[in-house]
Amino acid sequence: MLGICSCLRSDPAAYAAYVATNRLSTCFKNFPKVQSSLRWWCQMRDRSIRETEVLIVGAGPVGLVCGVLLRTYGVECTIVEKSRSRDRRARAISLHAPTLELFSELGLLEGISGYAERLTSISLYGRNNSYVGDLTGLDSPYEGYWNVEQPIYEESLEGLYEELGGTLIRGLEVTSVLKQSAELRPPSPNCDDAPSPRRVDRVDQSTSHIHFQFIICADGVGSSTWNLLVGNNERLRKQHSGEYLLLEGVPALKSQVADTGIYIGSDGMVTRAPLTQGRVRIAGPAQPGLSRANSVADLIKAVDKMGYGQTLRLREIERSSVYRVSASIVPRPFDLSMRFCVVGDAAHTTPPAGGQGLNSGIADALSLCWRLALFLKGSSGAEVFDGITDDIQANARHAIESADISTAVRLIRENRTENDSAIRHEMSTRAIAWSQIYRGRGNPLLRRHGLKLHSGDRVPSARRIVDGQSRSMHVSALPVNRIGLTFTKLRRDTLTTDVMPSKFWPDDVAELVLRPDGVVL
Template identity: 35%
Template structure:
């Protein structure tokens, strides 16, 4: 295998690695992806694509293909023997409504097609063996050692990103460990054709006295049943289970043929990890996706969290290479550590489930439904937790401040107001301006601030027409703000005050 040079070497051709390769290549960088496997894993694996990921796919012109192959859904529902509770994922602030179930192999195939079309270099059957160099200085060589069927090779690159999953060798080379816990109960999984077709537009969680399972519909009439059917069951990692054993445990939940399969296609058991890497970056080497964090599958968090890593990291790498500077990896790590912690917290539904098991009266049930209605949007990852307060003028809205995510669109009373294009352009920032009369002044101020904060230059000016007093946008807009400088990953980099630049508020978020 011949030695080579590339701008960015990505280790791992899973969802995160493929997405990162596409964004970087479309920004004009030379990208190489190495993958130890020689073929794609055809197990369904991750299946849930939430709104931010669908926005990302829309920017790649893949949304139509994903919708054609996937199964659109609207809510996550909890079913007990005493009633049902529904958490809607429609009507949220996004240009894409609801969520979608699509097996991971199909998602990866679509992404790899785009990556190959735009010129990403792939090396399958190639193993990352280690690296040297890679300090913060862009002048110090970063050399990666690879091994494959064609022999050993060295690749010189400017950045190395480990997207190589839970057993990441890049993470091991950094001396980073996964800190957190694993769930004490074993999760069982079975897939196949259901005895009763899944007709509701939902992912259903069936709660019994001693356990619970999720019934997730899949394309082509298939379903996945998975979860800690017995909270006391703890199997060895390599223990084998049969379809009959899973069926017996699921039947014990007491939901009859609603959770029975006519034909079984796959059976597995696994443990759930809730862990975050002790170090997500070092110099010009970074981790993303499962290499950086692991979480429970509730709400479909993992794959979507990896796309968030991609959007937060890609613009930083592009800017650094174009300006011969360095990535502020500390800021990247702080942001994604917070996002991972929020995803882990959002996936913890056990306290809610325990309340459902004991709820009897109308007041208890109404309180539970209100709690779930507030909690469900957290699964979408549209609203990452930040200290920004809720907008008191309008329930459900939140105040845009430094670090918060700017929606692609806002929804109110069935109306959609487009706010920020769902672009995956890592080369440009956006300026949202309150009044058209201040466009020129705000562009000059934003250009200075973008350079100071290490953001890409402003490429788009959007005018938020607050003159029309749209209630939701008015509730979200920061008080006294004339404009918002928005990074390529749609996070607010700076709030520009009305009498900017004297009252300009800066952030390195």
């Protein structure tokens, strides 16, 4: 009944404890909470139990970033991943400037730069005109996006995590969480949705329980861990985007960065994005009548209906799918009393426009991990977590609200010359918002030009790299380190204007304090 572990058979003391616990459990059969406590105590007697400070569920990029940051801060952590191998599909490909800055501080950029397709703009295409969202001249060392296929940067993150002494266990999933202990079991055979993996990572099925001080769920909405932690907690649904088509392969026309963008048709739109080795991804809302059961030919016909000819045609198709996307936010992503936090896709789902889901999840990790490290080290009390829920939900709202390009799409479909200036302004605002450089209050386009900094605003990085040279930027010459555990205090009367121009200071504020992740406290 108690699912006693195998060690009890060879340990007389443990066996005696089991007999006593079993009898007590029978006595308290009408008291489920008492039985649960007895079951937890019995599990703690299991010699095979593993202990860790932080248990992270999910070895995707957000979970791995959490692991890397915590190990950088000296926190012991274990990542558990139900998939027995790394998924080799491209999946999340857009690395925005804040993510590139973090990867640079972690020393990961050199390893992935050779696989990156660099984008300095993203455009909206109508049948007769194009409208460019320029991503150059922004306040970051890295302009625009890097398109890097997920297995490439995942492998770099995983290597760094293990180099820092982190533990990764594959082939097990969390099936129950009781107090601060998680039960692990091998998942069902069909849990791996990756087709024909090319390499198999280390699999550890010897651990049945893990005792932790804190658990982070980073394996998406609806996973077993998410259901255990969040359960029936009502989720705030902002919008629903329906089904999306996705095709990947070799284009009929040679891929050019200038052709990357969102193509608008009379009754649909698709995004064309470059992948490695000259391949491209074409994705967009499904047309009426299409479903997961439709053939590849149906998907191709739906894209052809856009009317862009060879530009959106593939000479060779490597992957096709129809998938459902939505936009939602978990209202309670953090609970200190239960010692859990959900981050990334487990805390919010976002529409694919602008490729923001991954980057918002990494922002969640940055917001959480410095707090968690200070708390577990005893350097701060529970007050260090003040604002963590606001941070996670703000990251989600930024991504969801900026993904709405319906105004620009409507104006393009009207095909009127007098709409051009409005479309260009809309596209500039969206592109800068998608960069996530100016994440915080207000219009990111205005913040770029000097909107006052407020609590919760991300301070742009201090240097830009131009032609291989590091140069000061017009916003600030203040170096921002986002992976430390120190707070930075700035006084207005001691800074020169080239360090922090006065137009960025809030009115009647003499001092600014930056959190360890480079956000205004």
